[in-house]
Amino acid sequence: xxxxxxxxxxxxxxxxxxxxxxxxxxxxxxxxxxxxxxxxxxxxxxxxxxxxxxxxxxxxxxxxxx
Amino acid sequence: xxxxxxxxxxxxxxxxxxxxxxxxxxxxxxxxxxxxxxxxxxxxxxxxxxxxxxxxxxxxxxxxxxxxxxxxxxxxxxxxxxxxxxxxxxxxxxxxxxxxxxxxxxxxxxxxxxxxxxxxxxxxxxxxxxxxxxxxxxxxxxxxxxxxxxxxxxxxxxxxxxxxxxxxxxxxxxxxxxxxxxxxxxxxxxxxxxxxxxxxxxxxxxxxxxxxxxxxxxxxxxxxxxxxxxxxxxxxxxxxxxxxxxxxxxxxxxxxxxxxxxxxxxxxxxxxxxxxxxxxxxxxxxxxxxxxxxxxxxxxxxxxxxxxxxxxxxxx
Amino acid sequence: xxxxxxxxxxxxxxxxxxxxxxxxxxxxxxxxxxxxxxxxxxxxxxxxxxxxx
Numbered sequence: 144x145x146x147x148x149x150x151x152x153x154x155x156x157x158x159x160x161x162x163x164x165x166x167x168x169x170x171x172x173x174x175x176x177x178x179x180x181x182x183x184x185x186x187x188x189x190x191x192x193x194x195x196x197x198x199x200x201x202x203x204x205x206x207x208x209x
Numbered sequence: 210x211x212x213x214x215x216x217x218x219x220x221x222x223x224x225x226x227x228x229x230x231x232x233x234x235x236x237x238x239x240x241x242x243x244x245x246x247x248x249x250x251x252x253x254x255x256x257x258x259x260x261x262x263x264x265x266x267x268x269x270x271x272x273x274x275x276x277x278x279x280x281x282x283x284x285x286x287x288x289x290x291x292x293x294x295x296x297x298x299x300x301x302x303x304x305x306x307x308x309x310x311x312x313x314x315x316x317x318x319x320x321x322x323x324x325x326x327x328x329x330x331x332x333x334x335x336x337x338x339x340x341x342x343x344x345x346x347x348x349x350x351x352x353x354x355x356x357x358x359x360x361x362x363x364x365x366x367x368x369x370x371x372x373x374x375x376x377x378x379x380x381x382x383x384x385x386x387x388x389x390x391x392x393x394x395x396x397x398x399x400x401x402x403x404x405x406x407x408x409x410x411x412x413x414x415x416x417x418x419x420x421x422x423x424x425x426x427x428x429x430x431x432x433x434x435x436x437x438x439x440x441x442x443x444x445x446x447x448x449x450x451x452x453x454x455x456x457x458x459x460x461x462x463x464x465x466x467x468x469x470x471x472x473x474x475x476x477x478x479x480x481x482x483x484x485x486x487x488x489x490x491x492x493x494x495x496x497x498x499x500x501x502x503x504x505x506x507x508x509x510x511x512x513x514x515x516x517x518x519x520x521x522x523x524x525x
Numbered sequence: 526x527x528x529x530x531x532x533x534x535x536x537x538x539x540x541x542x543x544x545x546x547x548x549x550x551x552x553x554x555x556x557x558x559x560x561x562x563x564x565x566x567x568x569x570x571x572x573x574x575x576x577x578x
Binding site: 453 | 530532533535536541542543544556559572573574575576
């Protein structure tokens with residue numbers, strides 16, 4: 144992996160941000176390709192374990208969005 | 210101290226004889242000096258085993274919630290009583306099943322510090338007021354207790370039990386602190402890399418025995434995340450990231466609940482100051498929510514309840 | 526969560542929280558850009574990565 148390539152693990156709520164990401168997609172908007180989306184049923188499903196797990200597996204950043 | 214022990218024994222014996230409680234959880238002398246251990250007694254005769262000294266550093270609230278449905282009595286210092294409150298608030302114990310024998314706490318001593326001072330194996334330990342008389346095979350020293358207090362005890366502002374059914378001694382004076390978190394401030398002053406290095410060095414001796422978890426009254430999950438295998442969140446080996454994950458995650462679980470009782474540090478065989486992790490969260494709980502854990506059974510903890518005033522400036 | 530990670534030495538800009546409604550595609554794009562820029566400025570994360578080799 145080259146040094147300027149980054150991975151942002153994104154935990155998106157199914158009903159909010161995941162919808163927004165979907166809308167951005169169908170509207171053909173452009174955004175950086177650095178995010179890796181993980182859909183969660185609700186941000187209430189989020190746990191500190193997920194954040195630490197992401198970092199352990201080599202994520203450069205974690206983004207939680209409801 | 211002696212009158213206080215007498216009173217604990219008297220009350221415990223009385224409760225057991227009358228059948229008001231099934232068990233009394235307290236401290237007993239260990240097999241070597243300074244190693245008091247928790248005991249659960251169920252007969253009046255056994256009440257003579259109970260003791261209390263400056264070496265009773267473990268937290269007895271930890272054992273109270275393991276006897277569900279039974280009526281029990283617990284000998285509780287200031288921090289123990291706060292953890293009992295936490296247990297009641299979190300529905301781990303029924304207040305009606307609990308009889309709290311409150312002990313105003315004079316502070317506990319740091320065994321590592323005394324061991325380092327004495328050098329050899331300690332063969333005797335006595336205390337008279339504020340003087341500790343410690344002896345080894347070929348040495349005997351009188352130490353001032355205030356110099357050998359555990360770090361959390363020297364910063365303690367809740368020495369007296371917050372919730373009790375009976376108090377066995379005179380309430381002690383609570384100290385007022387200008388800054389309750391000097392150690393956290395010192396770490397905060399470092400750079401990001403400096404802080405990372407500090408925690409790397411802190412955990413490098415960890416042998417993953419989980420003594421801190423077992424001694425902690427907050428850690429009552431039926432299956433701890435370190436024991437989960439599907440998915441396995443954290444590896445079982447000595448890998449640096451696995452060790453750190455364990456400590457980070459355990460600290461997160463204590464957010465807004467930790468009473469800084471010091472049982473984790475007391476239990477650690479490697480002398481790791483586990484409190485470096487939880488203290489930061491205690492400070493945040495204090496700064497953001499004005500919250501100190503376990504002071505009252507009438508309020509829900511901040512992470513348990515929603516309030517429109519909750520700080521939310523971290524959200525974009 | 527962010528506070529403790531920062532305390533441990535993980536840079537604050539590595540953990541982000543946001544609140545975006547499903548109708549806010551533009552806000553989504555803005556936030557992604559912002560986060561991406563901040564993380565690029567920090568460079569790749571070397572701390573806390575498990576070495577499987």
